[in-house]
Amino acid sequence: MAETRSRVLLLNPPHRKRVVRDCYCSDIVKAGYYWHPLDLLIQAGHLAARHDVFLFDAIAHRLSDDAVLDLAERLDPDWVLMLVGRAVADDDREFAEMLRESLPQAKLFASGDLFTARPVEALRQFPMFAGALLEFVSPEFARLVDGREAIGDVALREDDGIRVLTPLGPSRFSYPPPPLDLIDPQRYRLPFYGGAPFYSLLASYGCPYGCTFCHVPSLGYKHRDPEEVAVEMRLAYEADYQNFYLRDATFGVRRDDAGNLCERIARIGDDIRWNAFTRADLLDDELLDLMARSGCAVLQIGVETLDRDSAAAVNKRVDHDHLRRLVAACRRREILTSLHFILGLPGDQWSQTPQAVRDLIFLEPDYLSVNILAPRPGSAMNDDGLTLPAEQVQRLHKLARRINLRFYLRPTRIWAELKRLRSPREILRMLRLFVSSLLPERLKTIF
Secondary structure: OOHHHHHHEEEEEEOOEEOOOOOOOOEEOOOOOOOOOOOHHHHHHHHHHOEEEEEEEEEOOOOHHHHHHHHHHHHHEEEEEEEEEHHHHHHHHHHHHHHHHHOOEEEEEOOHHHHHHOHHHHHHHHHOOOEEEOOOOOOOHHHHHOOOOOOOOOEEEEEEEEEEOOOHHHHHHHOOOOOOOOOOOOHHHHHOHHHHHHHEEEOOOOOOOOOOOOOHHHHHHOOOOOOHHHHHHHHHHOOOOEEEEEOOOOOOOOHHHHHHHHHHHHHHHHOOEEEEEOOHHHHHHHHHHHHHHHOEEEEEEEEEEHHHHHHOOOOOOOOOHHHHHHHHHHHHHHHHEEEEEOOOOOOOOHOOOOHHHHHHHHHOEEEEEEOOOOOOOOOOOOOOOOOOHHHHHHHHHHHHHHHHHHHHOHHHHHHHHHHOOOOOOHHHHHHHHHHHHOOOHHHHHHH
């Protein structure tokens, strides 16, 4: 163990756009939402008992390069763990070079989608980093800060090259709750909960399914003890958090764990609300009953496409009737649904037809999230070299905007949303979110 406490800076670096880089998925956010950098919070949980931990989220606080560099110089950390995103890799490299000059004595480490997919190649492109964390739930970076030798889950730059320590691979993972004072809760918001603060945490890591457009299956799958998850939620609840975002890639993979956790959440408080990502084929009436009783407010369901041939080609299943019954079952339990779709999947003919919007309206979800295909590092599509031509991406952005306009501008949809609003603040938040979601991409940063 280290004899003295180290000063550790956990950094989500600045950018002129509102960027997310966590959970090995980097992108420019499409609307007025922004969530916590969960990677850094989990690492704070591993580190805080033995070291002095500081978290700078330059995106949330809209800090400039110079402001972050000045703060970092004044902090003078011994270690830095910085998020890097493939979507803004060139900009992140430029900032990392400036950070290296500002902190010549600090040990700089990276975490992000570039490094988990191809760590050796990425570290060669980012020579300022001494290494990279390859699994964001892992305690191995904390082991290095402790002064111990890492045994897995990192890539290290050494005199004779780059050494990759393979993932440790247990089926369970664990992390202590991070300090609650590391973040300003007012800086983060979701399109749910009326703009109220929310708390992010993880009950499982990775995903066991094999969707070819997604990088998460390459991470493997691990689960966390439901009791540990509930303990973290209770601590946050006692600190006045009522809204929770379970950031699992796929909630409910282990049905017993999901039911167990729901029962424990229900005992924490009857005013808790939570949301999660999941798959339609994991949900049935029994599990939905448990989720509703525990305060589940929103389910974000990955559908991707209603084109059966295209869905089969990317290892997804489509059942229109089941989806409609599922959305109706959620509505009966006062659980909102947000269905997620991807435009540009191989063989997709459905989204190009006028029937597409009619199908979506027929399903009657509360929200839609329409995304453009962008295969992530580590996904089968990315490994196969699949990319969409720029002109096709532009056409798909226009198509996504048309779908959003037709779905959200229906009088019945507007009235349903207005009935949910309870204050002028919620009305303003919804207007900003709505306008931002319909703007062309080049104008979204003003929101």
